[in-house]
Amino acid sequence: MSETKKDFLRAIVEEDLKAGKYEAVHTRFPPEPNGFPHIGHAKSIVLNFGIARDFNGQCNLRMDDTDPTKEDMKYVEALKDAVKWLGFDWGEKVYFTSDYFGKLYDYAVELIKMEKAYVDSLNEEEIREYRGTVTEPGRRSKYAQRSVEENLDLFERMKNGEFAEGEHILRAKIDMSSPNMKMRDPLLYRIRHASHYRVGEGWHVYPMYDFAHCLSDYMEGITHSLCTLEFENNRDIYDWVIETLGLKPPRPYQYEFARLNMNYTVMSKRKLLELVEGGYVNGWDDPRLPTIAGYKRRGYTPESIITFCEQIGVAKANSTVDVAQLEFCIRDDLNTKVPRVMCVLDPLKVTIENYEGSELLDASYYPHDVPKEGSRKLPFSKEIYIDKNDFSENPPKGYYRLTPEQPVRLKHAYIIACKEVVKDAEGNIVEIKAEYFQDSKSGSDTSGIKVRSAIQWVNAAAAKKVEVRLYDRLFKCEAPEGLEDLNPNSLKVIKDALIEPAVIDEKPDVRFQFEREGYFYADPIDYCDDAPVFNKIVGLKDSWAKKEKPKPKPAKKQKQPKPVQKEGEVTPMSAQEQGRYDRFTHEFKLNPEVANTLARDEKLAHFFDEAVAAYESPVIIANIVANDVARVFKENGSENLTFTPKEVAQLAKMLDEETISSKIAKQVFEEMTATGKAPEVIVEEQGLKQISDPAEIAPIIDAIIAQNPDNVAKYKEGNQKLFGFFIGQVLKATGGKANPKVVNDLVREKLEA
RNA sequence: UGGGGUAUAGCCAAGUGGUAAGGCAACUGGUUUUGGUCCAGUCAUUCGGGGGUUCGAGUCCCUCUACCCCAUCCA
Numbered sequence: 001m002s003e004t005k006k007d008f009l010r011a012i013v014e015e016d017l018k019a020g021k022y023e024a025v026h027t028r029f030p031p032e033p034n035g036f037p038h039i040g041h042a043k044s045i046v047l048n049f050g051i052a053r054d055f056n057g058q059c060n061l062r063m064d065d066t067d068p069t070k071e072d073m074k075y076v077e078a079l080k081d082a083v084k085w086l087g088f089d090w091g092e093k094v095y096f097t098s099d100y101f102g103k104l105y106d107y108a109v110e111l112i113k114m115e116k117a118y119v120d121s122l123n124e125e126e127i128r129e130y131r132g133t134v135t136e137p138g139r140r141s142k143y144a145q146r147s148v149e150e151n152l153d154l155f156e157r158m159k160n161g162e163f164a165e166g167e168h169i170l171r172a173k174i175d176m177s178s179p180n181m182k183m184r185d186p187l188l189y190r191i192r193h194a195s196h197y198r199v200g201e202g203w204h205v206y207p208m209y210d211f212a213h214c215l216s217d218y219m220e221g222i223t224h225s226l227c228t229l230e231f232e233n234n235r236d237i238y239d240w241v242i243e244t245l246g247l248k249p250p251r252p253y254q255y256e257f258a259r260l261n262m263n264y265t266v267m268s269k270r271k272l273l274e275l276v277e278g279g280y281v282n283g284w285d286d287p288r289l290p291t292i293a294g295y296k297r298r299g300y301t302p303e304s305i306i307t308f309c310e311q312i313g314v315a316k317a318n319s320t321v322d323v324a325q326l327e328f329c330i331r332d333d334l335n336t337k338v339p340r341v342m343c344v345l346d347p348l349k350v351t352i353e354n355y356e357g358s359e360l361l362d363a364s365y366y367p368h369d370v371p372k373e374g375s376r377k378l379p380f381s382k383e384i385y386i387d388k389n390d391f392s393e394n395p396p397k398g399y400y401r402l403t404p405e406q407p408v409r410l411k412h413a414y415i416i417a418c419k420e421v422v423k424d425a426e427g428n429i430v431e432i433k434a435e436y437f438q439d440s441k442s443g444s445d446t447s448g449i450k451v452r453s454a455i456q457w458v459n460a461a462a463a464k465k466v467e468v469r470l471y472d473r474l475f476k477c478e479a480p481e482g483l484e485d486l487n488p489n490s491l492k493v494i495k496d497a498l499i500e501p502a503v504i505d506e507k508p509d510v511r512f513q514f515e516r517e518g519y520f521y522a523d524p525i526d527y528c529d530d531a532p533v534f535n536k537i538v539g540l541k542d543s544w545a546k547k548e549k550p551k552p553k554p555a556k557k558q559k560q561p562k563p564v565q566k567e568g569e570v571t572p573m574s575a576q577e578q579g580r581y582d583r584f585t586h587e588f589k590l591n592p593e594v595a596n597t598l599a600r601d602e603k604l605a606h607f608f609d610e611a612v613a614a615y616e617s618p619v620i621i622a623n624i625v626a627n628d629v630a631r632v633f634k635e636n637g638s639e640n641l642t643f644t645p646k647e648v649a650q651l652a653k654m655l656d657e658e659t660i661s662s663k664i665a666k667q668v669f670e671e672m673t674a675t676g677k678a679p680e681v682i683v684e685e686q687g688l689k690q691i692s693d694p695a696e697i698a699p700i701i702d703a704i705i706a707q708n709p710d711n712v713a714k715y716k717e718g719n720q721k722l723f724g725f726f727i728g729q730v731l732k733a734t735g736g737k738a739n740p741k742v743v744n745d746l747v748r749e750k751l752e753a
Numbered sequence: 754u755g756g757g758g759u760a761u762a763g764c765c766a767a768g769u770g771g772u773a774a775g776g777c778a779a780c781u782g783g784u785u786u787u788g789g790u791c792c793a794g795u796c797a798u799u800c801g802g803g804g805g806u807u808c809g810a811g812u813c814c815c816u817c818u819a820c821c822c823c824a825u826c827c828a
Contacts, residue, residue, distance in 0.1 A: 179756040190826040454786040544788040565802040728771030
């Protein structure tokens with residue numbers, strides 16, 4: 001395992017491995033081949049293959065192809081391409097759920113024989129109706145009573161194609177009134193007289209996801225089956241199938257994580273398809289799309305996508321990642337990799353009136369801070385082009401580029417100054433007449449002229465014309481709903497940009513940084529030397545653009561008077577609960593909150609009463625019961641307790657008599673729930689008696705203070721938070737046994753001294 | 754509405770009772786022949802709200818709120 005922080009899934013894997021639950025980890029990436037993979041798939045690929053790599057395990061690539069009406073070989077190829085492009089290896093072969101149709105069928109037959117599955121003959125509408133709703137239980141179909149023989153016969157005839165689609169269906173016999181809708185006799189097999197893209201015509205029944213997936217995982221020896229959050233409710237079926245079939249361990253377990261969402265784009269198959277089929281973009285590999293093919297065509301590197309997936313982490317909270325995070329990853333990757341060249345997107349002619357002849361300038365492909373070798377020759381002469389943005393007749397404040405008063409350096413060449421601005425009839429600037437300073441040549445500048453910026457340029461005679469495709473976000477708002485949110489300016493094509501000749505003649509790379517513009521990629525499909533085409537991958541960060549037109553700040557975050565949250569109504573207590581509450585507050589003088597917790601929970605209240613009967617210290621006992629015991633009840637249920645009310649009373653007694661501190665009491669209670677030992681025994685065995693003697697504690701505090709001079713200083717400067725740090729250190733040094741009250745007093749005394 | 758989940762900065766996200774990690778974004782300043790990179794620094798008295806337990810709570814207990822998922826013969 002690398003030094004990178006572990007996400008919760010890796011933590012589970014590590015623990016399972018350590019506990020010897022499995023010999024090795026085995027994951028799988030299981031897409032349905034019914035659409036093109038996008039960056040959300042990349043997250044899953046990086047996760048599944050990444051875990052396998054980190055723990056020296058394996059990851060299968062499996063096509064989950066159980067719906068013959070939707071799947072296609074072209075998607076299989078696209079999925080394979082995506083995994084390969086990202087640099088992962090699926091080993092010997094690609095797995096297909098459709099390869100298991102035979103075995104799956106046998107498992108279904110087994111379920112029928114166990115009377116755990118039946119052929120239902122309700123129609124679609126009836127099935128829906130019988131299922132009930134989220135608040136009302138469903139009811140079972142009368143066909144659930146069919147005999148094993150009849151079910152076997154029917155199921156076989158379903159397979160043989162003797163029935164029409166929808167006439168019969170195979171269902172698991174679970175529980176039609178389960179609070180989990182997914183468990184109300186889920187559908188296992190449906191009749192489809194369709195040709196499957198891989199297995200062809202042989203089958204007339206096809207397994208459903210919930211039946212096929214868990215068994216496919218099992219048959220492949222998968223250990224950790226990772227899927228997205230929307231399958232949380234399906235986990236019960238996953239476990240039911242494996243358990244009911246009595247499959248031998250080791251068996252796989254399902255874990256869920258949040259799927260990737262990103263702002264300014266859409267990720268759902270349906271919406272992506274709408275964009276492609278509606279012609280809003282140019283195919284599945286349109287560089288504006290979040291598809292893998294799109295990123296690839298745009299010029300993103302697989303490394304940058306992988307880094308992105310690793311950076312965003314894996315968790316269970318639904319979230320939307322800022323696309324700026326992805327853009328950072330590709331900039332960061334390309335910065336140290338690609339050559340810098342000069343391209344003028346919006347040319348403005350500059351004639352250097354005092355320059356005669358021509359020369360070839362030496363120009364490194366990489367800046368001083370990129371440790372790579374390589375250079376080209378830059379032809380220079382009288383007529384050049386610069387970008388229109390790099391000249392301003394009436395410059396705004398803070399403008400560093402060329403103006404009538406301000407000279408500028410031509411990158412790798414000379415410093416020039418504007419002599420005259422030539423305009424057309426409408427007043428548009430069409431040309432700049434300039435002069436150059438002979439002794440300002442790049443690398444041997446003795447002119448002493450200070451310029452604020454160096455701009456890109458191309459030689460008019462030698463430059464090549466190129467098409468440049470500028471991509472912006474596909475949608476204009478962060479959380480697009482539909483087509484109406486499309487950004488009308490997401491694609492801007494510049495037909496006549498000018499680029500320095502070496503890019504075409506020497507081809508030092510396929511990706512470039514166009515100096516001061518951004519990163520660009522020679523389009524892998526449309527590019528040819530006679531008509532070069534470059535895609536903009538991502539722009540450079542541009543702090544000038546931000547300064548020039550600051551974004552409308554989203555309403556400065558001013559201290560708002562915290563929005564008062566509406567409190568919902570608390571359900572009133574029943575008469576019995578009210579009675580208990582009154583008794584607890586009056587007879588035992590319990591804190592109202594604690595009394596409330598106890599009174600509302602029958603089992604806790606009972607436990608409390610029994611404990612108080614054993615040792616009359618109601619307040620302490622109530623606190624333990626309402627907090628710690630309540631936790632155990634919540635986690636493990638109130639049956640099969642490993643401790644008794646009497647033992648809790650004993651624990652309270654030790655607390656009451658100050659034999660142990662409340663911190664140690666928690667620890668002892670943990671031990672009681674884990675081992676079932678009596679509290680006195682635990683305290684005795686582990687020597688947990690509280691240390692209250694200041695003489696014993698003081699030297700420890702002195703040592704801690706001596707070891708942490710920095711923190712002592714910070715504390716004295718007023719950092720009150722550090723007080724807790726010192727207490728923590730002292731308690732740690734004493735194994736938690738020091739009396740925290742004594743420690744508090746002593747530490748304060750010594751620190752203030 | 755029954756059930757299952759989730760909530761830590763503008764966006765992700767660590768954190769298993771003892772000083773609120775890290776990345777992105779943003780903002781200072783320095784270096785710079787890219788308004789890039791790099792470097793230095795700033796950016797949560799507080800973890801959805803309210804109570805409780807504790808010497809000490811983002812972490813334990815109670816409660817409320819908001820959002821997501823489930824009633825496809827899709828996966």
